[in-house]
Amino acid sequence: MSASVLVLYNEPVLPPHHPQYEAERDVLDTVAECTAVLREAGYAVRTLGLAHDLQPLLDEVRRQRPDAVFNLHEGVPESSVTEVQAAALLEWLGLPYTGCPARCLALGRDKAASKYLLRGAGLPTPPFALLDADDEPHWTGRYPLIVKPTFEDASVGIEQDNVVTTPDQLPAAVARLRQHFPPPLLLEELLPGREFHVNVLEIGPPSQRRLLVLPPGEIVFQPADPRWHPVYTYTAKWDTASGEYQRCLVQAPVTLDPELQHAIDRLARRAFRLFHCRDYARLDIRLDAHGQPHILEVNPNPYLISLILVNALQAAGYSFEWLILELLRSALERATPKLTAA
The missing domain is CATH 3.30.470.20 (ATP-grasp fold, B domain)
Structure with a gap:
């Protein structure tokens, strides 16, 4: 008898006009591709999308406990910890699942903790500093630097105006990100x-x-005017109609x-x-x-x-x-x- 597999993913919830709409819906393509492979191999496959409510997962497991979960849950927008929570719930339920465990996902979501861990282990990572909510913007390292949200992935919150080339530009860049993302912010030398x-x-x-x-693979940054910085921004990654997308070639x-x-x-x-x-x-x-x-x-x-x-x-x-x-x-x-x- 073939093993039963539950393909778990984050159900898209954002409206089409939201800036993260494309990044969130990308998971649906992955679900379709993975499900097709598993079914072709003879597995009994069910799919389940989770948004803000975990109850559907509990109901599904009680109704028909899968032999394994193919975990594609990337978290709910504006609540990145839900990616970690979904994996932790699978562990609590004793369900084997694909991919990294919850503690690893938590580290990957926390750029600050990741940087300290890398540095503590002696692995090279660009010089950095953290800026808490009540900290005045300051940077003692080399320029240019880039200001990043700490708890996002998929280049969310990364744009051209995050790059700071002189000290007088730093307060404005920090203020922009503070409007949309929780502290701390990560300041990092742009190598x-x-x-x-x-x-x-x-x-x-x-x-x-x-x-x-x-x-x-390499992100090849094409030459442009001096105001453009070689950074793989959210626009460059997801907006296929943009000039940035055309200037960042993937080889x-x-x-x-x-x-x-x-x-x-x-x-x-x-x-x-x-x-x-x-x-x-x-x-x-x-x-x-x-x-x-x-x-x-x-x-x-x-x-x-x-x-x-x-x-x-x-x-x-x-x-x-x-x-x-x-x-x-x-x-x-x-x-x-x-x-x-x-």
Whole structure:
């Protein structure tokens, strides 16, 4: 008998005019792609979208407890902690699920905690400072810097005017973000080098789990006028009609100098373990003026149908379908008693 799988995702709630509308609805494409793969493989698949009410999940589990959950829940907009809470609830219910555990998701959502953890572990990350609600805007490091919300992902809150090139620009940038995002804000030196996205997979049976660092993809920033900064903003990532989208080209995979590739591979493995990632994660890495890689962020449960991930899988000799089935197999292996794949 085939295992039963519940595909859990965040039900979109934002109206079309909301600035985060496109980013939120992106999950529906992922649900469709993953569900198709699982059904084709013979699994009994159900889908469930959760918004502000967790009761539908509890009702679903009582009605027909799944053998495993394929977790695609990315959190409810303006309440990023719900991504963590959904995973924590699955753990409370004793349901095995794909992807990173709740404690890892909590770290990934907290840029401040992530930066301190990276720095404490001796992993390179750009110089930074935190600005609490009652702090006067100040920065003692090098310029340019970028001001970021602490608890967002998918580039939410990141735009061109977050970049500060002189001290007199900092108060206005901070004031803009304080209107929309809770404290603290993250101030971070904007490194001048290339930017890479590096996906890491954890594969193999429970007793032989190993990390596979996939070939990196690069965000290639095209030259523009001096007022434009090489930053992968929300507009550049999601607004396909914008000039920023056209100026930020995604190349995947890219071949790097062996020494740089080795350094990135080593950082990716250490960060994956440091953050207690599981199954899959992505590192955003940027080079400094000397060509040395620094970790911008560790992203648990990244976008599964991204061009960078899909192309990297193909370059490494794998397929998207293989990844989806491998993620589910790993979750089923974590079940008690152990279940076999379809």
